[in-house]
Amino acid sequence: MTPDHRDADRCARALASLRGLSVGDALGSQFFVPAHYPALKRRELPPTPWQWTDDTEMACSVLAVLVAHGRIDQDALAASFAGHHDFDRGYGPAVNRLLRLIREGGDWRELSSALFNGQGSWGNGAAMRIAPLGAWYADDPEQATHQAEISAYTTHQHREAVVGAMAVAAAAALVADPSRRTGPEELLDGVLELIPRSAVQAGLRRARDMLDYADSGTVAAVLGCGRRTSAHDTVPFTLWAAARHLGNYEKAFWTTVRAGGDVDTTCGIVGGIVAADPAGAPPAAWLEGTEPLPSWAPTLED
Numbered sequence: 001m002t003p004d005h006r007d008a009d010r011c012a013r014a015l016a017s018l019r020g021l022s023v024g025d026a027l028g029s030q031f032f033v034p035a036h037y038p039a040l041k042r043r044e045l046p047p048t049p050w051q052w053t054d055d056t057e058m059a060c061s062v063l064a065v066l067v068a069h070g071r072i073d074q075d076a077l078a079a080s081f082a083g084h085h086d087f088d089r090g091y092g093p094a095v096n097r098l099l100r101l102i103r104e105g106g107d108w109r110e111l112s113s114a115l116f117n118g119q120g121s122w123g124n125g126a127a128m129r130i131a132p133l134g135a136w137y138a139d140d141p142e143q144a145t146h147q148a149e150i151s152a153y154t155t156h157q158h159r160e161a162v163v164g165a166m167a168v169a170a171a172a173a174l175v176a177d178p179s180r181r182t183g184p185e186e187l188l189d190g191v192l193e194l195i196p197r198s199a200v201q202a203g204l205r206r207a208r209d210m211l212d213y214a215d216s217g218t219v220a221a222v223l224g225c226g227r228r229t230s231a232h233d234t235v236p237f238t239l240w241a242a243a244r245h246l247g248n249y250e251k252a253f254w255t256t257v258r259a260g261g262d263v264d265t266t267c268g269i270v271g272g273i274v275a276a277d278p279a280g281a282p283p284a285a286w287l288e289g290t291e292p293l294p295s296w297a298p299t300l301e302d
Contacts, residue, residue, distance in 0.1 A: 007070070010136045012300060013176045013276060014063050017135035018293070020249065020275020021059050021268045023282040025128075026050035026290045028257050028267030029090070043254050048289035053090040055268040058129035060084070060297040062151060066136050067298040072147045078108035078154045084296065090264070092229070094121060095155060113157050120157030124226060124234040126165035128265045131272025134172025138276070144173035145194045156231075163198040164231025168269055170194040171239050175246065176276035184211050184243040191239060203236030210240060216259040226262025234262060238269040245270075247279040249286075 030036050030046040039046050061080035065073055082102035085091070091099070098111050115121045130148050137144035148169035152162040170191045174182050182190070188208045195201050203223055213219050219240055224233035237259065245252035252274045256267050274280035 007067075008300070010138075011063075011067060011298065013135040013138055014066065014132040015298070015300065016278065016281065017132040017172055017176065017272045017276040018056075018059055018063055018297075019287060020280070020282055021129075021131055021272030022052045022056040022293060023050075023249075023275075023286050023290045024253060024256075024271025025055040025264050025268035026052040027253065027286065029053050029264035031257055031263050040257065045286075045289070049291050050289055051291045053264050053268075054086075054095075054125075055128040055265055057084060057086060057089050057294070058125070059132055059268075059272070060294055062129055063132045063136075063298050064296070066133060072133070072150045074108070074150060074154050077151060078102055081154065084294070092123065092125070094123075095125060098155060108154050112153065112155055115157070120161065121155065122158035122160040122230050122232070123156060124161070124164060124229055124231050124262065124265055124269075126152035126156040126161045127168045127231055127235050127238075128268055130165045130169045131172040131269060131276065134169035134174075134273075135176040135276040137169070137173050138176035138178070141170050141173040141177075141190070141194055144169040158231075160199055160231045163195050163200040164235040166195050167191050167200055167204060167235050167239065168273065171242060172273045172276045175242075175273055175280070182246065184246065187243045187246070188239060199232035200235050203232055204239060207236040207240035207243075211243060216241065216255045220259035220261065224261070225259045226266050227260070229262050229265075234266060234269070237261075238266050239273070241266070242270045242273040245274060247274070247277060249274050249280050249282045252280070 036046045082099045085099040134144045145166040148165040152165040223237040226234040241256045256270045
């Protein structure tokens with residue numbers, strides 16, 4: 001297989017994950033709207049079209065950099081984040097300011113490291129955008145975690161945010177590998193082996209112990225579901241939900257969204273992981289109901 005074919009395969013896997021991420025993000029965000037709460041209880045879809053948020057916009061930049069460079073180039077990634085930043089897509093205030101300052105000529109290294117009194121952000125933003133990178137590196141999960149770590153630093157330099165991105169990328173890589181048969185336990189065990197000690201890892205160990213739980217609300221009460229928008233309050237639950245519903249996008253989505261919390265991000269992460277396997281693709285009607293990816297996002301023709 002030539003390098004060109006290998007890159008085409010990688011791009012196809014990553015695009016599948018990106019579409020799953022965008023549907024979860026866009027549809028999940030609809031359930032922030034109080035008028036749609038009754039539909040959620042009945043598992044009914046809200047009116048279309050569903051608009052995606054910053055999760056999808058930043059994930060498109062991750063894939064664009066991979067296509068252009070074959071790896072994560074931090075300067076190119078920061079420039080893409082800043083250049084495509086749409087204030088109305090739901091970015092948090094700290095990232096809004098960070099990306100504006102980068103556009104104005106600021107150094108992302110200084111700006112990112114200075115966030116939150118020099119601790120860096122431990123938010124879930126680095127994790128929410130990274131599943132397509134994991135799918136890109138399905139043949140090398142260790143490289144997936146390495147590149148995810150590199151990507152996180154452009155906006156999130158706190159250890160927990162970085163490990164959260166590594167965990168999501170590892171999960172997507174393991175799910176996307178066509179040569180691997182991955183069950184729920186094997187998935188979480190594989191991720192645990194690929195990430196360092198951290199609160200995220202501790203949460204994943206608890207998630208591993210809760211795979212026999214069926215009620216997402218109970219699990220979210222223990223693991224968190226993004227209400228604090230931190231990586232360690234978000235990633236363990238999303239990997240639990242993805243692991244429980246491998247190959248079934250609809251069940252994965254409803255399980256995730258019914259737990260509440262930061263539902264565009266949790267559903268985006270779960271969607272990006274589950275859709276990394278062709279068997280877990282979103283329903284065609286859900287894809288049609290979701291806002292198309294931006295015109296600048298990579299395609300298989302690029």
